[in-house]
Amino acid sequence: MKLTYSKKPLREVFGETLVELGGLHSRLLVLDADLNTSSRTILFKERFPDRFIQCGIAEANLFGIAAGLAAQGYVTFPSTFAAFAARKALDQVYVNIAYPCLDVKIAGSYCGMTATECGPSHNCAEDLAVMRALPHVKVLDPGDNRELRSMMHVMMATPGPVYFRVSKVNAPELFPDGHEFAFGRGHLLRQGRDIALIGTGFMTAVALGAAELLDREGISAAVAHMPSLKPIDEDLLGRLARDTGALVTIENHRIYGGLGGAVAEVTAREYPVHVDAMGLGDTVFEAAPLQDLLRHYQLTPRALAARARALVERKRKGVAAGSRRRVARTVITATTAALPRTP
Amino acid sequence: MKLTYSKKPLREVFGETLVELGGLHSRLLVLDADLNTSSRTILFKERFPDRFIQCGIAEANLFGIAAGLAAQGYVTFPSTFAAFAARKALDQVYVNIAYPCLDVKIAGSYCGMTATECGPSHNCAEDLAVMRALPHVKVLDPGDNRELRSMMHVMMATPGPVYFRVSKVNAPELFPDGHEFAFGRGHLLRQGRDIALIGTGFMTAVALGAAELLDREGISAAVAHMPSLKPIDEDLLGRLARDTGALVTIENHRIYGGLGGAVAEVTAREYPVHVDAMGLGDTVFEAAPLQDLLRHYQLTPRALAARARALVERKRKGVAAGSRRRVARTVITATTAALPRTP
Amino acid sequence: MKNPTPDQIRALDDRAFAIRRLCLEFITNAGWGHVGGSFSEAELLACLYGGIMNVEPKQADDPRRDRFILSKAHASPALYAALALRGFFPVERLQTYCRLDGLDGHTQRGQCPGIEYSGGSLGTGLSYANGVALGFRLGDNFASRVYCLIGDGECNEGQIWEAAMSAAHYRLDNLIAIVDANKVMAKGKVSELMAVAPLADKFAAFGWTPIEVDGHDVREICAAFHRAKFLEMDGRPVVVIAHTVKGRGVPEAEFNYHWHTHAPSPPQAEAFLRALNQTYGRNETFSRPLSAPSDGGLEAVVTADLGWGMIPSVDAAYSVGHTPGGSVGNSL
Amino acid sequence: MKNPTPDQIRALDDRAFAIRRLCLEFITNAGWGHVGGSFSEAELLACLYGGIMNVEPKQADDPRRDRFILSKAHASPALYAALALRGFFPVERLQTYCRLDGLDGHTQRGQCPGIEYSGGSLGTGLSYANGVALGFRLGDNFASRVYCLIGDGECNEGQIWEAAMSAAHYRLDNLIAIVDANKVMAKGKVSELMAVAPLADKFAAFGWTPIEVDGHDVREICAAFHRAKFLEMDGRPVVVIAHTVKGRGVPEAEFNYHWHTHAPSPPQAEAFLRALNQTYGRNETFSRPLSAPSDGGLEAVVTADLGWGMIPSVDAAYSVGHTPGGSVGNSL
Ligand SMILES: Cc1ncc(C[n+]2csc(CCOP(=O)(O)OP(=O)(O)O)c2C)c(N)n1
Numbered sequence A, B: 001m002k003l004t005y006s007k008k009p010l011r012e013v014f015g016e017t018l019v020e021l022g023g024l025h026s027r028l029l030v031l032d033a034d035l036n037t038s039s040r041t042i043l044f045k046e047r048f049p050d051r052f053i054q055c056g057i058a059e060a061n062l063f064g065i066a067a068g069l070a071a072q073g074y075v076t077f078p079s080t081f082a083a084f085a086a087r088k089a090l091d092q093v094y095v096n097i098a099y100p101c102l103d104v105k106i107a108g109s110y111c112g113m114t115a116t117e118c119g120p121s122h123n124c125a126e127d128l129a130v131m132r133a134l135p136h137v138k139v140l141d142p143g144d145n146r147e148l149r150s151m152m153h154v155m156m157a158t159p160g161p162v163y164f165r166v167s168k169v170n171a172p173e174l175f176p177d178g179h180e181f182a183f184g185r186g187h188l189l190r191q192g193r194d195i196a197l198i199g200t201g202f203m204t205a206v207a208l209g210a211a212e213l214l215d216r217e218g219i220s221a222a223v224a225h226m227p228s229l230k231p232i233d234e235d236l237l238g239r240l241a242r243d244t245g246a247l248v249t250i251e252n253h254r255i256y257g258g259l260g261g262a263v264a265e266v267t268a269r270e271y272p273v274h275v276d277a278m279g280l281g282d283t284v285f286e287a288a289p290l291q292d293l294l295r296h297y298q299l300t301p302r303a304l305a306a307r308a309r310a311l312v313e314r315k316r317k318g319v320a321a322g323s324r325r326r327v328a329r330t331v332i333t334a335t336t337a338a339l340p341r342t343p
Numbered sequence C, D: 001m002k003n004p005t006p007d008q009i010r011a012l013d014d015r016a017f018a019i020r021r022l023c024l025e026f027i028t029n030a031g032w033g034h035v036g037g038s039f040s041e042a043e044l045l046a047c048l049y050g051g052i053m054n055v056e057p058k059q060a061d062d063p064r065r066d067r068f069i070l071s072k073a074h075a076s077p078a079l080y081a082a083l084a085l086r087g088f089f090p091v092e093r094l095q096t097y098c099r100l101d102g103l104d105g106h107t108q109r110g111q112c113p114g115i116e117y118s119g120g121s122l123g124t125g126l127s128y129a130n131g132v133a134l135g136f137r138l139g140d141n142f143a144s145r146v147y148c149l150i151g152d153g154e155c156n157e158g159q160i161w162e163a164a165m166s167a168a169h170y171r172l173d174n175l176i177a178i179v180d181a182n183k184v185m186a187k188g189k190v191s192e193l194m195a196v197a198p199l200a201d202k203f204a205a206f207g208w209t210p211i212e213v214d215g216h217d218v219r220e221i222c223a224a225f226h227r228a229k230f231l232e233m234d235g236r237p238v239v240v241i242a243h244t245v246k247g248r249g250v251p252e253a254e255f256n257y258h259w260h261t262h263a264p265s266p267p268q269a270e271a272f273l274r275a276l277n278q279t280y281g282r283n284e285t286f287s288r289p290l291s292a293p294s295d296g297g298l299e300a301v302v303t304a305d306l307g308w309g310m311i312p313s314v315d316a317a318y319s320v321g322h323t324p325g326g327s328v329g330n331s332l
């Protein structure tokens, strides 16, 4: 199954869909913190200058203003890098938006490792965990352009706060025209018996690639895509757990509390099976182009296939239920972690 | 097993231990953001006024200053409410402390629901998930006074960032004199065959109470205490999973990505068993005294015993491995969640 | 109310007194709350809800009403009292303060009529007020104003200056900030812990028009708000810097950070009311008996379930005095 | 260097030119970087590392050295160049910019000698510098100073004002802030997007002594730092507000936010160097061939593993030009 990669990055679709929604909903406002050409909210600004509010480099203020506007009946889309939504302004996102449950749709661009050359200060490999832990906030990571567009239409029709990821990645086309996003719904993209690979965001493409590699060696891997991290599709996870008995998750995020964590929470509660989580370990994504990061941090089809193969073998040998042997984890130690205490 | 509750709240031990460590280490500094009588850093201030730095009501600045001082070879203890460490200043904690791996020990007081009457703005039921998702940061929630004291001695001897929880709760005495905390080590407080109850922080007392109730009806419940959330004691978790086949976690935190999440991540990877997570659902802790909150959000021995009993029954009926029936979850819908979009 | 009549002045002072008395009563009965910052803002709230702001309990949802954002939301007691006195909800409801399903220790939007803002994290309100003011403008609502009350210690928070900057940038002259400059923050004097002076210069440099007043003189307060309206076509937002006394009215509590957050015991509350009566030349009493609650905390909950020891029931707990384990309830 | 000699002036200008030329070279070869803010700060860094600061590559760990905190850490290229020119590490290493195991796109403490601060999140540096300055004082180090360079757009961040407040409160006269007031932020003019003027008044109201200079005149810069030292016993921290031109030296890039973050293509870089030569009356060339990298992104990685299509290898990728999927690499 060869995928076609869109020539249009996800962020472009984000900007275009804002324009589209802006035409449909006069109470939609877009707020920016000096990043509009990066996030592509510039498209909205050009089309609806009066409904675009520039807040400058002041993310706390950005979300506070967005909340105050939402309290006046507007639907606001404050946008900044994921790092500044999930870290810099987290208190404002919590106190002003999540807690009073206001109608604010937060786009976190440059999510995960997609700040690439910006390096550790901008890469944000914790936004999913952070946002999942907040009350009332729906957490989403779209897998392709159509899904992002549909997602934005759906959130516009649903009151309450949403956090969704955007990036500059050219995503593969996972879905046909007319694809409809729904909160809490995942998608089985490929059937399989031996193991299920579960991705979110554009990482689902890596899972599809890995399934292809596994297929060549006779391992039948299902692939599921989970654009909705909270709520998450518990039924689909249950089905995959029952049908395959072993899951591997892959995400553009640290492996604590993100997709892997969400899946483990559900399967552990409902249908305990092995879940091996791939993503970043207890470290930061260094500065480099995306292709180098994916390879360096072993988030490739080949690496995923290897992890899946190991788990399938474990399962076949029947050790799955009792082994104390560990599956190797991608925990890359940061170079900075060992800095001495000298001034 | 009747527990003795300390007359001295955990925060008092925090303040006293700072004084103790201050006497031993001349390069230890304490920083405050206008909360010193609440956090009890006032004790350090009175004893070592020159090594106490008041930063005012400016938490971003607090952590930035703490980092700059740590870069000069000091070991800094910036302290504020958990909400303001894990939310308000999260970016500074990440960029200035976690990422460069500086020697900063962050005390988050008023953690979880222990801001009580302060209500949702101050209660912080996401700090464990948030801090676990950051790189390089060790995450701790002490269960009693001796453990907190030992923990602070151990972190003082270990370079690198730590986040630890403090509260004004009078904790039960879990451990005898001479108890030693170690990163990544949990404690089996009570043996049991049918199920294991796992607590962190002062919630372990609730687990002990529940085990007692279960014992009265002939269910043998192990109780483990996990003061170290990251790193977590994977061996102990594996043993409990193998020996009992079913775990219930209880925490002073939302059920996404905290103790329940950490346990599920480990068991799903290593030794899949049922893990039922108790804590707060997708909502906020309202303002009320602690005893009322514990009861209202069903974080009591009786509630835990009920959940454990249900899981044990499920296990006995042999449905554990295949059932699609759901264990009821404590998901309390916020009153505010349904606020309309009117101005 | 440019120049309130003597009758109006008396009514405003009465209102401020009633705010203080009610606060004392329900803070004591809750065993929790912020006396100092509630007393320093009493006259400000009396004026705002006693004639300055265009609000009407019967039309609490009127989109053209004025909005009040209490950024220093820990001082919610005075706001709750002011709203109850203005008829937004029954005075009885004040007794639910800090109880489950009751009024929040800070403020919670929509929890009761008149509360516009979920607050408690200092520094956040002025940004929100910016959003409200921008919303008025976008909605062609030129009638409404948004008033935002912040603390002087709160001015340590950088977000206040972000919001000050954007309000000036967007010429939000429908936004009026008020600083309750009571000279004390949570644990000491503002000037000692983290000085914010000179506040007027700071706001001026951020593009605002500062007006300084005696925040306990209702005449000066009314004049300042009148001047604020007069100035507003200027395009510069106005900040009223109200010089106040933290804990004002009770000599023991005045400028005393111990009373920033601390609930008086019933006898202390009686003494405080006597002091208030003396300060303001009155002779009022509480409208109900006072009783400090206790929180048995973790121990009570665990022990009750196990049937060990004497544990007061949840409801009874509110009137039993401190249990041994209960150092939890009455001080931040 | 109160009054640098003509020779010293020439040396400083040479250094500033070399900074710009090197930045151009390795930003182009990385396909990523911030030209505008690196060029506006070139003279400031030339002066700081060319005589003002007490730093010595051979004793890069000397506790009594001065510290430099680049709060506007996106403008790291000029700092890397300044450090390399001063001998902190080989100029060769600049070519590792934005590659795995290479120099970070922002700055990373300890990654190479001379980098004191892990930055990139705007608004954070001045707080950290407060901590460094307090650390000197606590450690009886009265020799060292900490210099902190912030952007004018960065002054939107409230944390800058928190740090300004605490520096004045603690009378941190061993801390010198510098604002690279280049009038432009990431996506437009500061005055239009979120105005910070009047900066000198703002800092003065926050308790600082502002000194305004032409940030491209090394003579004025040196005089300002001299005056800063002279003033420092005053107890008020000094801020040097350096009026600069974003993208200074290349007319096309000057005050042009398009060049805030954008890597030139090799031909553009050649044109930029010609423009620089013209502006500064020189005739210099790049020291190596230029080649823009490409990032095949997700598609390249997936396709390569599956053996589908022609995918350049990782190493070769740096010199192949854009793959179809590769709109990722060269613009923030
Ligand atoms: C962000 C944040 N930090 C700390 C606190 C804890 N706190 C509550 S009130 C207070 C002092 C406020 O002082 P001020 O603004 O002067 O208010 P007032 O004197 O009017 O009570 C503090 C530190 C908080 N609520 N929010």
Ligand SMILES: Cc1ncc(C[n+]2csc(CCOP(=O)(O)OP(=O)(O)O)c2C)c(N)n1
Residues within 6 Å of the ligand: A033, A034, A035, A057, A059, A084, A088, D034, D036, D037, D038, D040, D072, D074, D075, D120, D121, D122, D123, D150, D151, D152, D153, D154, D155, D180, D182, D184, D185, D186, D187, D246, D260
């Ligand atoms: C907190 C934060 N918000 C946004 C950004 C993205 N960003 C990088 S540079 C920049 C503009 C900076 O403008 P200025 O401070 O004027 O710097 P200069 O003009 O010197 O480049 C922005 C918005 C960031 N790095 N950090």
Ligand SMILES: [Mg+2]
Residues within 6 Å of the ligand: C151, C152, C153, C154, C180, C181, C182, C183, C184, C185, C246
């Ligand atoms: Mg005050």
Ligand SMILES: [Mg+2]
Residues within 6 Å of the ligand: D151, D152, D153, D180, D181, D182, D183, D184, D185, D246
């Ligand atoms: Mg600039």
